[in-house]
Amino acid sequence: MNILDTLENLVNQTAFFQLTVGNYIMIVVACIFLYLAIKKEYEPLLLVPIAFGMLLVNMYPDIIKAPVGDEAGGLLHYFYILDEYSILPSLIFMGVGAMTDFGPLIANPKSFLLGAAAQFGIYSAYFLAIFMGFGGKAAAAISIIGGADGPTSIFLAGKLGQTDLLGPIAVAAYSYMALVPIIQPPIMKLLTTEKERKIKMEQLRPVSKLEKILFPILVTIVVVMILPTTAPLVGMLMLGNLFRESGVVKQLTDTASNALMYIVVILLGTSVGATTSAEAFLNISTIKIVVLGLVAFTVGTAAGVLFGKLMCIVTKGKVNPLIGSAGVSAVPMAARVSQKVGAEADPTNFLLMHAMGPNVAGVIGTAVAAGTFMAIFGIN
Secondary structure, three states: OHHHHHHHHHHHHOHHHOOOHHHHHHHHHHHHHHHHHHOOOOOHHHHHHHHHHHHHHHHOHHHHOOOEOOEOOOHHHHHHHHHHOOHHHHHHHHHHHHHOOOHHHHHOOOHHHHHHHOOHHHHHHHHHHHHOOOOHHHHHHHHHHHHOOHHHHHHHHHHOOOHHHHHHHHHHHHHHHHOHHHHHHHHHHHHOOHHHHOOOOOOOOOOOHHHHHHHHHHHHHHHHHHOHHHHHHHHHHHHHHHHHHHOOOHHHHHHHHHHHHHHHHHHHHHHHHOOOOHHHHOOHHHHHHHHHHHHHHHHHHHHHHHHHHHHHHHOOOOOOHHHHHHHOOOOOHHHHHHHHHHHHHOOOOOOHHHHHHHHHHHHHHHHHHHHHHHHHOOOO
8 A cells, every 4th residue: 555655646746747738838839949949950059948948847837936935946946036137138248249240330330220220120019019008118128029139138128027028028039039030031022122132232341450449448438328227238248349359358258258158048048948837928918929029020120121222222222221131139140141131132242241230230229229218217
């Protein structure tokens, strides 16, 4: 009898008897994400930890349980706290800065306009979210998905106190980042002619080392003086870039762009994935967030391309409108998509470096958009 009781207890402890239909659905979704990350190589550095965190929490919900009394919380709860306090998103921005060459943006300052145009998707999604019943802060947090910038989405959701929505927002943002090669090309081709896609742009001018050193310093001073709330994101982005361009702190550059960056991605990815339990994820609000994110990203891409067409007209055919789609923050994926679509029209066309200007401008633009929302709602 004791043996039977023991066996019964063991069986009852398995996850099979604890899971709901929703949990099984989320497990399937996690496996699909893993397939896209591993087989299709859609942003695997992001999707693998996110999908695995999703897998874990839907089999063992206590892995993200908050501490109760003297009882410790789940492992991923402590990772998640770093998201809530905006620590991990800011550190990711430092790593991005250490890996990013702002040379194309410095060489062609007009790229700032394309990066700014792509932010139109964020503001249009904000008003649409309010129309769909979300409060002002929730609408602002959701709208940032349009920048296809996961760290900024997490940062703003935490700052605006929208932790209940943080999981769906982050997963939607990172999913759209991963799906850039699928979502953007049809929009780009729809809004441009074959003649426009074949436009070859002049080679960018060389950028001096002094310009590259001064750029992160000046951007930090100008942006943070105007919007102090952007300091955690813009400041860390430019600090990482200063590490890179100064040439005197190679160890810090290597650490920020490699070891530290990847450690942060693991912590952030698994903790974000762990917020997607069936109970939290399978509801109407999440569906609305996913739809709003897609609308924001689509409008942002379209706005960038359309502004690129305008610049093409103004410059009498010197700007290929395709680079405008890179104004979203998905670095460097969006720039690579601009290159790919341009090369499909003309294999000798090389747009990558031209597209990197709007792409890195989009990173700054999305951070500024987040800071603007924080200023509107009086968040320090």
